[in-house]
Amino acid sequence: MTVLHTARLRLEPISEAHYQRMRVMNSDPEVMTYLNAGQPEPEEKTRMAVERTKQRWAEWGYSWWALIRLDDGVLVGMACLQHLDGDKNQPHEIGWRLARAGWGQGYASEAASAIVAHAxxxxxxxxxxxxAHPDNAASIKVMTRLGMQYQGRGVHYGLESVVYRLPRP
Structure with a gap:
């Protein structure tokens, strides 16, 4: 399993060691505004996500990383390389979710850039x-910063979404 590094973050594959901080993040209604239909994620769903992530690392060689801030070791979010809708026949997808402590500091762009390079x-x-949810301006801003181009709308993960694409250079 691959650990990635950026100027301010260490991206480590999600494991049980990250569960408690993920649980806090996933139960925050503000974090979940555009995810899970805006509802805090139940504890069991977060536990299942950790297991699913470990299985995908074993099967695919990539999945979700914990975003660990280098200066203090705090988990400020998660980011991924996976297949859209969890379907191996779909394109590779990048994504991120940040704890409120990580909002507005450029961590999503920093992690996403490292993951795009890895991809x-x-x-x-x-x-x-x-x-992203069509109203999620912060995520759309990250996508455009990465040079991704708007492709249209679709339903992904059961939610109306905007879709952005970046071809390999």
Missing amino acids: FDVVKAPEVVAV
């Missing part, structure tokens, strides 16, 4: 996509 340089993905 293209190591995984050899032909493209990456990202999806």
Whole structure:
């Protein structure tokens, strides 16, 4: 399993060690505004996500990383490389979720840039996509900062979404 590094973050594969901080983040209604239909995630769903993530790391060689701030070791969010809608036949997707303590500090862009480089340089993905709730201006801003282009709308993970795409250079 691959650990990635940026100027301010260590991206480590999600494991049980990250569960408690994930639980706090996923139960925050503000964090979940555009996810899970705006509802805090039940404890069991977070536990299942940790297990699913470990299985995908074993099967695919990539999945979700914990975003650990280098200066104090705090988990400020999560970010991923996975297949859209969890379907191996779909394009590679990048995504992120930040705890409120990580909002507005550029961590999503920093982590996403590292994951895009990994997707293209190591995984050899032909493209990456990202999806977000149409009202999630912060995530859409990250997508455009990465150079992703708007592709339209669709339903992903059971939610109306905007879809952005970045082809491999």
